[in-house]
Amino acid sequence: MIISNEVNELAKRIEATLFVHGDPMVLEELAKLLGRTKTEIRQAAENLDQALISSALTLVWHGETLQLATKRQFTQDVEALVKDAVSRDLSRAAAETLAVVSYRGPLSRPEIDYIRGVNSSYTLRNLLIRGLILRSPDPKNNRSYLYQISADFLKFLGLNRQEQLPQYFDFKKRLEEALKSETKIENQ
């Protein structure tokens, strides 16, 4: 396999920065650090994505963040090296809650409870501890939190982007139609 990859300088600077940063890095922060605009960063990152085709590494895009990770075909080689790895078991309640958060998030706990018809606080706490979901204060209600999936969750499933979730666009659309008729979400 012969691949031509003319990688521009900015793409490489991004690669070096993400390599050292390790964690997902916000595009905005990357732009500030490298003295470029967010658009330039995004473009160069696409470029880097292409260049990584022949590498063991890949870019994980999650929301406004970027992270460097190993490709899925190397899982078995590297997982033994990882300390305190996330347990691979997903209980049914956990998988169901993750499905709701993946396709409907960011959303609040009452909204998750409404869809599942059951109190999700224990399951959410468990997923937070495992780092599979993130929570942030609800900008509309500072006494409440919004939940969304994390980059770690995508990596856990072996995915690079949220859009790679099974049936992502298809399901999101159908879901919105189904919920259109339903406006009464009871807030506690």
Next chain:
Amino acid sequence: MIISNEVNELAKRIEATLFVHGDPMVLEELAKLLGRTKTEIRQAAENLDQALISSALTLVWHGETLQLATKRQFTQDVEALVKDAVSRDLSRAAAETLAVVSYRGPLSRPEIDYIRGVNSSYTLRNLLIRGLILRSPDPKNNRSYLYQISADFLKFLGLNRQEQLPQYFDFKKRLEEALKSETKIENQ
């Protein structure tokens, strides 16, 4: 700049392994981990060296060890990043993690996560590189670390021993109770 890089599979496995491991790795260990001979590893590493010409990363050969690192021309970017990461005030999450490690350490990351109700891996890294906490291998579990307050930080606080922290025994007891109140399950 057009470069042809036919990277064989073993070279990529080495790349993935060194990426996750981070520290220099002895050839012998790499060979054992990937189920190949040292000669094969050495050959594939030469191959990887070539492939990395167009990357921001490079292979550092040091005696019998190999390490993946950023190329020298990106030193400035990387240093800016690192300086930025450690010059900031402690986030709320970092302060909380520091308090838990100070009062209840030595303890493992899962225990810290459990007490805080969120994943603490990022904040622990930050505290580690600032020298506020120390980590050591968990004698009971070789895939886990234990974290504790550093001697430097204790001194900085004006204390000789952890037990001199205000309300030490009271808080420690309550943290222990919180851990005990929930089911412990064996790892995998």
Next chain:
Amino acid sequence: MVYKVKTGKFEGPFGALLDMVEEKKLAINEISLAEVCQDYLNYLKSQINMPRAETASFLTVGATLMLIKSRSLIPSFELTEEEEESIEELEMKLKLLKEFRVLAKNFEYLAKAKQSLFSRQALLGYNFGFLPPDKINIEFLREIQKRLIDSFPVPDLLPQKTLAKIITIEQKARDIISRIQSRIFGTLDKIISAKNKSELIVGFLAILELIKQGFLDVEQKNLFGEVEIKKN
């Protein structure tokens, strides 16, 4: 060692109901819901350790199922607009949950496929000796630790009240039998004589149980008349 948060073993009324519909390989509609009504009530009765908060939501779904079942038994049974809506909502929510379950199955499958991506630890290999942050002192640490301890989740005690006034299905059934015996016949409203929604639900459950067991006979004299219940 991994610490795992205790998760409730109850999957909630929709989850349980969906299990029953799917077990019989039925589509989600009024006919199938009427069919699994009895299973659902039996399940409800068997769950003696169900948390109180859960019981309330289980009973609400039970009430909607009772409406569906009643209409299938008594075709002229009139439903209010609100009741019609609650049936529609139940169907909608079951369909929605079914969709999410398919997606959840995909996640479980992916998780088992062992294809996780791994990244590097942040700032690996860097060591700065000792870099203490500003504004950190003993008192600050104590305060942060205290706040964390104070925020530990306490067990849900709140729902205790919710069920205080709800009578169990068995109690209500006994009560109705004795009232039927003394009055021979009466209308549904009078027999149930519910003080609140929860009691009405339990009363409904009891009546249905008795009809099914052949204790009672249901009669509606004219199309919009009251439903009369007689002892057989």
